[in-house]
Amino acid sequence: MNIRNTIFTNESSEMISAFNKAQETFKYFWRELSWEYRRIIPVFDLAYVKCAFIQEHSDSSDSPLVEYMWISQIDFDGTTISGQLMNQPNYIDNVQAGEIIEQPFETIVDWMFLTQDQVYGGFTIQEYRKQLNDSERKEYDASWGINFGDPNNILFVYDQEEHPENLIEHPMCEKMLDSFLHFIQTNPTVIHERDNRGNQLLHREAIAGNFLIIQALLQHNLDKSALNNQSMTASDLAHKMGWENIAKLLA
Known part of the structure; x- marks a missing residue:
């Protein structure tokens, strides 16, 4: 099974672009998080990764089920990402919220971290927010308890605008x-x-x-x-x- 082809099935070109950008820039997320883990006093409010979870149909030849869910408590070894599943699945039944899971790097479709009221990453979130009007964006942000800001300005690393050398x-x-x-x-x-x-x-x-x-x-x-x-x-x-x-x- 080609993981990437399976993940991209039935997705818009814009969302596929968001998936790709998240993978291309995941290196910045992991660098930031690896330094966060070395701090005595943490400065991140959250650090999440969204992965595509794939489940084959056991009794048919239909395309596999794909569900996108967030994980926290992230660890990464260069090829495999692990963490605690945050969401209760709606479509698949081979994982449950709260489980410690492992996923291949290729299943990563988004990442984000929050520090000092600034969101970094969040590519699929911002792609979704682009489709909303101002009122809908405020409602969406309120559901997270986060101001996601301008959907057309996604930052990768801390203090990037003031210090682009941080890239x-x-x-x-x-x-x-x-x-x-x-x-x-x-x-x-x-x-x-x-x-x-x-x-x-x-x-x-x-x-x-x-x-x-x-x-x-x-x-x-x-x-x-x-x-x-x-x-x-x-x-x-x-x-x-x-x-x-x-x-x-x-x-």
């Missing part, structure tokens, strides 16, 4: 670099430790798009060809995420 490097990466260097100098074994997906620190920082940290790690003569459980190098993961500057550095 290139997360500001915390530079601020925390000295602390990071001190940490790996005093805890050198962490560089080689693997998580349950087989990712080492180099893999995880490549997924998150932290160029300066990758540069620092390479000073420790790491094996750039090391594979994770999906037989992917850090360069492979950077390329998959769209961090081409990091993929080139690791090649």
Whole structure:
């Protein structure tokens, strides 16, 4: 089954464009969230990802059922996204609200985070809001308890309008670099430790798009060809995420 073709069935070209944009920019969401997880005091009010959940018909040859639902408590290893399902399904019955689920990266159709009353992402939400008049938008926003703002102005990273350079490097990466260097100098074994997906620190920082940290790690003569459980190098993961500057550095 081609996941992308299944997801796109019966969707408008505008919504398909929103799906694609969400996947193309998911790297920014994960970079922001990976730094959020390192903060002592969180600053995000919410961080959600919407995925397409697909269920095959067990007794017919009809097209699979597809339902789009949000998940929270996000984790991501470069190929698989996991989290807690927020919605109770209306059409499929193989998952339930509150379950911890895993979905392939290719099923991501939207993401958003909220901090300091500013929404970032929300591509399918804004595509839907474009079809509403002002009164309907206010009612829709009230149902979320969020002011989604101008549907034609979707931001990807924190403080993007004032500091567009944040698209290139997360500001915390530079601020925390000295602390990071001190940490790996005093805890050198962490560089080689693997998580349950087989990712080492180099893999995880490549997924998150932290160029300066990758540069620092390479000073420790790491094996750039090391594979994770999906037989992917850090360069492979950077390329998959769209961090081409990091993929080139690791090649």
